[in-house]
Amino acid sequence: MSTFDKQKINVLICTIGSNPLPIYVTVKYLLQENRNDLDMLPKPDQLLFVHTQDTKPVFKNLKEKIIGLESGIIGNIDLGNGERNRDDVVGKLTNELHKLEESYDIASINLFYTGGTKPMSVFSFLAVEEFVGEKNIQKIYSDLHPEHAVIAVGKNTFPLSDGKDLRDYICITIKDLFELHKMQISNQGKETMTFDNVDIVQFAKRMINIVREDSYNSWRNSLGRMSREINNKYGLNKKDIESMRTDYEDVYREIKNFFPINWSVVSESNASFKKVIEFLHGKWLEDYMLYAIQQIKSDICLSEVRQGIEAKYELRPCELDIVAMKGYQMYLFSCTTSSEIKIVKGKAFEALHRAEQLGGSHAKVVMVSMLSSKKKGNRGNENYNDNLMKDLASFNAQYEKTVSLIGYEELENFELLTEKLKEIFCL
Incomplete structure (x- = not known):
């Protein structure tokens, strides 16, 4: 068959690593037909995924999601354990391209090298160079920039839109994100406050003072005893709950002007008691942050915000305090x-690990605690966020991300908190 009789096709080659998100986002963008950059980034007709034995499950899961995007033909190249063998990678990839050339006229080859190991990317590049040679085929080498949310091709970046990036064009849901990583959601979380009749901003101000002041030690002890009871027992009966009435009354006395939920309501059942105590013991801070994010959601183009998501990964449960999506990020x-x-450092490390698992270098982590920004007076030698940032520096480098910190100063001032959030979301 002569070249003139063959159908012209554009080929997209993706090297696959442990994180499928960059590939999914890029493919979803490239498959759009109403882009103003089609000459420079052609819509692919043939998708080739290069994977190893270890990343074969990632490919299979990615393929299932991409099929739903009405993509072109999907093929794969299994390198087995030979991703560091130059001849193996170059040979398999060029062989696959030659097979395509027998049936089609290849107009362009886009090698998207964000995923996989460095040797895989380098050897795939060499394969494309070797195959194209002097042929009249457009060569594109692309990467999804984790900080700027653009597809980089040399010095050019896409989309070609002033003031916009890829997050403005590609939106995925929290459900999509979890499914990409084969995580099962057991509780999709919530978008509303735990208690409708509580002014969460005023309540949070009161709780911040109580949590921070030494004079409230006995208050915290009473709350701690109730919290331990609900954690130590599968279910509390009426007698168990009644035995904690004194502790609850001690706690309620300090917050009754901001928390109109008295003992008769709290003690109705094990469920109601647990809900209230968990809220007072710390869930209120999640509610407060959820509310603050919701107030600026439209200003910073967030597509989804949820609190208390519970999921399982390889049968291991995990709970995420708050997840916000800005496009695909x-x-x-x-x-x-x-x-x-x-304690705060431990929570930050855990969040870094989970964010890396779900979003790789494209995910952002925000640590919210009662630590002050800087040391004040003689209050402690290390318990402030400037110190925490230094401690996290090596882990930030390991995970290729910086943890944003929100502390006492921002939490006690709602206006300052929302400004800090806008700053974080617009970085």
Whole structure:
């Protein structure tokens, strides 16, 4: 068959690593037909995924999601354990391209090299160079920039839109994100406040003072005893709940002007008691942050915000305090009412690991705690956010992301908090 009789096709080659998100986002964008950059980034007709034995499950899951996008033909190249073997990678990839050339006239080849190991990317590049040679085929080498949310091709970036980036064009849901990573959602979380009759801003101001002040030690002890009871027992009966009435009355006395939920309501059932105590013991901070994010949601183009998502990964359960989506980018908020740097640091490490698992270098982490920004007076030697940032520096480099910190100063001032959030979301 002569070249003139063959159908022209555009080929997209993607090297696959452990994180499928960049490939899914890029493919979803490239498959759009109403783009103003089609000459420079042609819509692919043939998708080729290069994977190893270890990333074969990632390919299979990615393929299932991409089929739903009405994509072109999907093929794959299994490198087995030979991703570091130059001849193996170059040979398999060029062989696949030659097969395509027998049936089609290849107009362009776009090698998207964000995923996979460096040797895979380098050897795939060499394969494309070797195959194209002097042929009249457009060569494109592309990468999804994790910080600027653009597809980079040399010095050019896409989309070609002033003031916009890829997050303005590609939106995925929290459900999509979890499914991409084969995570099962057991609780999709919530978008509303735990208690409709509580002014969460005023309540949070009161709780912040109580949590931080030494004079409220006995108050915290009473709340702690009730919290331990609900955690230690599968279900509390009426007698168990009644035995904690004194502790609840001690706690309620300090917050009754901001929390109109008295003992008769709290003690109705094990469920109602647990709901109230968990809220008072720390869930209120998640509600407060959820409310603050919702107030600026439209200003910063967030597509989805949810609190308390529960999921399973390889049968291991995990709970995410707050997840916000800006286009395809995930912001993971971890919240604690602690002002002890060791506890906050542990939560930050956990959030970094989870964010890396779900979004790789494209995900952002926000740590919310009662730590002050800087050391004040003689209050502690290490319990402040400037110190925490230094401790996290090596982990930030390991995970290729910086943890944003929100502390006491921002939490006690709602206007300052929303400004800080806008700053974080617009970085």
